[in-house]
Amino acid sequence: MRTFEDKYGILSQDFYQAMESGELSEFDDGEEPHFHDFLEWHGLYKVWLKREQAYRELLRQQPLPDQLRRTLVVA
Numbered sequence: 001m002r003t004f005e006d007k008y009g010i011l012s013q014d015f016y017q018a019m020e021s022g023e024l025s026e027f028d029d030g031e032e033p034h035f036h037d038f039l040e041w042h043g044l045y046k047v048w049l050k051r052e053q054a055y056r057e058l059l060r061q062q063p064l065p066d067q068l069r070r071t072l073v074v075a
Contacts, residue, residue, distance in 0.1 A: 001048065004041040008034075016045045 001012045008015070018024050019042050027038055059067055 001041065001044050004037060004044075007037070012041065012045050012048075015041060016049075 004015070005012055015024075015038075019038070024038065026032075027035055029035070032038075
């Protein structure tokens with residue numbers, strides 16, 4: 001995602017929200033030169049969101065002291 005952010009100068013979150021809201025619908029015709037980049041970027045961000053959600057769910061299942069111990073060991 002960083003590659004696309006650097007290439008297009010926009011954060012993935014902002015790009016994703018614009019795609020989801022239809023703000024970038026002019027690029028949906030498949031004719032625009034960036035169509036495939038945008039399609040891939042959108043898909044990557046969706047996967048990232050799902051993985052982050054799964055990670056946060058996993059953390060919620062663990063007691064807070066265990067989470068802190070793990071963080072303190074890494075730091």
